[in-house]
Amino acid sequence: MKSDRKRIKGTSLVEMRGVKIDGYSDDRWHPIVKGIDLTLKRGEVLGLIGESGAGKSTLGLAAMGYTKPGCRISGGSIAFDGVDLVKASPQFLREFWGSRVTYVAQSASASFNPAHHLMDQVVEAAVNHGIMKQAEAEADARDLFKRLQLPNPDTIGNRYPHQVSGGQLQRAMTAMAMSSRPDLIVFDEPTTALDVTTQVEVLAAMRRIVEEFDTAAIYITHDLAVVAQMAHRIMVLRYGNLVEEADTRNMLKNPTQDYTKTLWAVRKLEKKESVNDDIVLRVNAIDATYSGAAKVLDNVTVNIPRAAPLRLWASQDPANRRWPAPSPGFFRSARARSPSTASRCRPAFRTATARRCRRSK
Ligand SMILES: Nc1ncnc2c1ncn2[C@@H]1O[C@H](COP(=O)(O)OP(=O)(O)OP(=O)(O)O)[C@@H](O)[C@H]1O
Ligand SMILES: [Mg+2]
Numbered sequence: 495m496k497s498d499r500k501r502i503k504g505t506s507l508v509e510m511r512g513v514k515i516d517g518y519s520d521d522r523w524h525p526i527v528k529g530i531d532l533t534l535k536r537g538e539v540l541g542l543i544g545e546s547g548a549g550k551s552t553l554g555l556a557a558m559g560y561t562k563p564g565c566r567i568s569g570g571s572i573a574f575d576g577v578d579l580v581k582a583s584p585q586f587l588r589e590f591w592g593s594r595v596t597y598v599a600q601s602a603s604a605s606f607n608p609a610h611h612l613m614d615q616v617v618e619a620a621v622n623h624g625i626m627k628q629a630e631a632e633a634d635a636r637d638l639f640k641r642l643q644l645p646n647p648d649t650i651g652n653r654y655p656h657q658v659s660g661g662q663l664q665r666a667m668t669a670m671a672m673s674s675r676p677d678l679i680v681f682d683e684p685t686t687a688l689d690v691t692t693q694v695e696v697l698a699a700m701r702r703i704v705e706e707f708d709t710a711a712i713y714i715t716h717d718l719a720v721v722a723q724m725a726h727r728i729m730v731l732r733y734g735n736l737v738e739e740a741d742t743r744n745m746l747k748n749p750t751q752d753y754t755k756t757l758w759a760v761r762k763l764e765k766k767e768s769v770n771d772d773i774v775l776r777v778n779a780i781d782a783t784y785s786g787a788a789k790v791l792d793n794v795t796v797n798i799p800r801a802a803p804l805r806l807w808a809s810q811d812p813a814n815r816r817w818p819a820p821s822p823g824f825f826r827s828a829r830a831r832s833p834s835t836a837s838r839c840r841p842a843f844r845t846a847t848a849r850r851c852r853r854s855k
Pocket of ligand 1: 544547552553562564565717
């Protein structure tokens with residue numbers, strides 16, 4: 495692997511001073527980020543937390559020297575390892591993005607091209623930036639899949655994005671972000687779309703991998719529990735301003751600002767369980783199997799009451815959560831089809847109810 499960078503844990507990586515960012519809407523520029531200082535050291539995970547519209551994504555992207563279309567940096571400085579990103583040339587930034595900084599977005603499915611295998615996309619940045627040769631990058635990706643505890647790490651890269659679960663795709667995206675061994679990864683609410691159990695697994699995998707490689711990370715979220723699990727230090731943002739900043743333990747124990755205390759208090763509020771017997775959908779004992787090979791649902795029962803959140807119960811037995819061994823030719827036949835025809839494969843549903851219906855005829 496080509497790497498001539500000196501990485502010394504604890505040395506300064508990102509220094510943002512008085513950063514101001516404007517967004518253009520209604521025929522004029524509006525301030526979005528209003529003069530924020532941010533410091534990030536190598537190997538450190540910084541949590542950015544705050545309500546929707548606080549400016550978290552805008553600030554996280556700015557740490558990579560990037561602004562979304564319709565936004566501009568209107569003041570301050572952003573130094574990355576001593577380089578002023580505000581004044582950096584487009585050529586520098588093209589080389590910089592994807593090699594020294596990478597981004598893990600909220601929607602993994604929107605970030606992968608559905609027409610290409612996972613492996614091709616995971617190794618693309620490392621190969622295109624000349625950090626690794628194709629074969630080395632693929633071997634490394636399989637190792638990353640293993641470290642991220644993806645099932646079948648040696649073959650999962652041969653699947654299309656639609657052939658893995660949401661949590662698995664999110665982990666594949668982390669592998670993609672890690673493949674070029676960047677100095678900084680910006681995680682922008684990457685687990686929001688996942689269920690709680692999967693979220694915990696994915697977060698643990700992300701935390702482990704940034705620690706293993708001493709990668710600095712900015713972890714953006716509106717979820718306190720998530721940021722507590724991930725970050726060494728937390729910055730609370732509101733309306734484009736910094737409300738409060740402290741190391742995670744202090745921030746959780748002794749928030750000093752009223753706004754932060756409110757965030758913490760809201761988190762602690764327990765929603766009362768309402769008893770609602772007006773069930774509008776009952777699904778009983780469903781099994782589902784893909785192409786006669788991988789069993790994905792095993793005896794699942796779902797009851798959905800009127801005007802209540804969907805509740806799903808499934809076995810928590812880790813053995814049942816593993817991807818079952820595919821039948822011979824499963825991947826080969828899936829690859830041979832175009833993605834559009836592959837996506838037409840539907841799981842074969844078998845339900846106890848359906849079986850009973852057939853028996854009773
Ligand atoms: N391209 C844009 N042009 C103009 N205004 C924008 C643009 N993108 C974002 N904004 C505005 O900037 C503010 C901050 O947006 P940002 O996406 O950084 O918020 P956020 O804290 O990440 O919110 P969320 O948690 O919902 O993702 C919002 O008020 C938004 O409307
Ligand atoms: Mg955002």
